[in-house]
Amino acid sequence: MAVTAAGAFRRTPGERADQRLAWNRADQPFFAAGACHILAWVCRDTYPDRPIGLAGLRFAGQRQVFHVYATWADWAFDHAGWNPEADLLAANQEFERRPLDRIAITGDLATFCRAQHHRTPHQYFGDPLARARDYVNRHPPPWA
Template sequence: MFLPKVNVKDDPVRRWHRPDRQFFANGACQVLAFAFLDRYAGFGFHARWIKPAAGFTGNHIFVTDGHNAFDYHGLTTEAQLLSLCFRRARRFHPGWKATLVDLPADALISERRSRPFEGLWLREPKQFLHDALPRAQAFLDRFDNLRDRLITASASCTSRGAE
């Protein structure tokens, strides 16, 4: 969860011109999740939504394979990502609670397909000042060894080639 010092979500120009991590942390996490799922389709990841309990804010979408997770921070474990997210949210909103909801990839880039999920209304990549999907793909390029890290992270001790 990233809490901006000022509300920039209502200003498309200011929103677009934030640094990438802030952009994908607060308002475009679904586009980054979609770009990841598209690029690493064969790695068993899916999108997961951190849905705040009634009366709280702090939505976030990341991808996970049940152990590894990826969002604007980069690759980590799902347990570490959730621990950080909940700890930060509770620092600003005591008693903050949330549930985890798995989402289909097509809902991440479709306002219409996101609406059936109660409390979810996602902005499509082209609903930003500029198309956010190429920006998400370029952000993923910064993690050029991610494919190797995913293979290593998901290999078990009984897998061929695992050390």
Template sequence: MYVLAPGVKQDPVRRWALPDRVFFAAGACHILCFAFLRRWPQAGAAPLWFRPAPGFTGNHIVAAAPGWVFDYHGYSRPAAFRAHMWAKAQRWWPGWSAEEIALPPQVLVSEAESKTYRGLWLREPEQFLHDALPRAEAFLDRFPPPPSAGFSPP
């Protein structure tokens, strides 16, 4: 999780100029998740949305499979990921919590479909300054393929 300076998300040029890790942590995590699912459909992962409790910010979407999750950090054990996410969010927003909601993959790249979920409003890849999907695909090149059965990420 990153907290951006005021106005960055509303300025397409400043948003696009963010380092990849920050870009995919603060507003484009759903695009990274979609690219991951498309590249490795055999991994058995699915989109998982962390919807903040009412009155809080800090949405996040990851690719989740039994035994691991994937986001801009790379692969993590689910319990370690949740503990890290909760601790970091609570530093910025005391009392923060989130509900975990499974999403169908097509929601990740459809603004209209995302709006059918309370509290979710996702940009489509082409709604960024440039198409964010090729950027996500290039970012994925930094990581190995998904863990095999029985593998436990660090």
């Protein structure tokens, strides 16, 4: 799957206001904008025998993370599957046309959600954890 900037899939005002409408998007848009953090944590948890990290993108100088993804070696996993992290960073930088910061994310999902004002799994219309597990399993990792 080709690398595409997360911002290309931003939710509409209607999708932001209506969880059912947001939930009914196809998987790639759903995990690009609105549930990327869920996908990243599930990816890390799917491979406990690998040193999977978590990273986030934010606009330079800002505190709020707008995209979260999993990392392994020089690879990144997000809504576009596994791709070289450099390609993911370049695609997002080109799309946003403003400086971005990449940050390492530590801690658990609940703490991240509280700090970044992201939805926790129980705040979605359906079960995003099961949906994310299915999505991760459809994208073979680079070491496979």
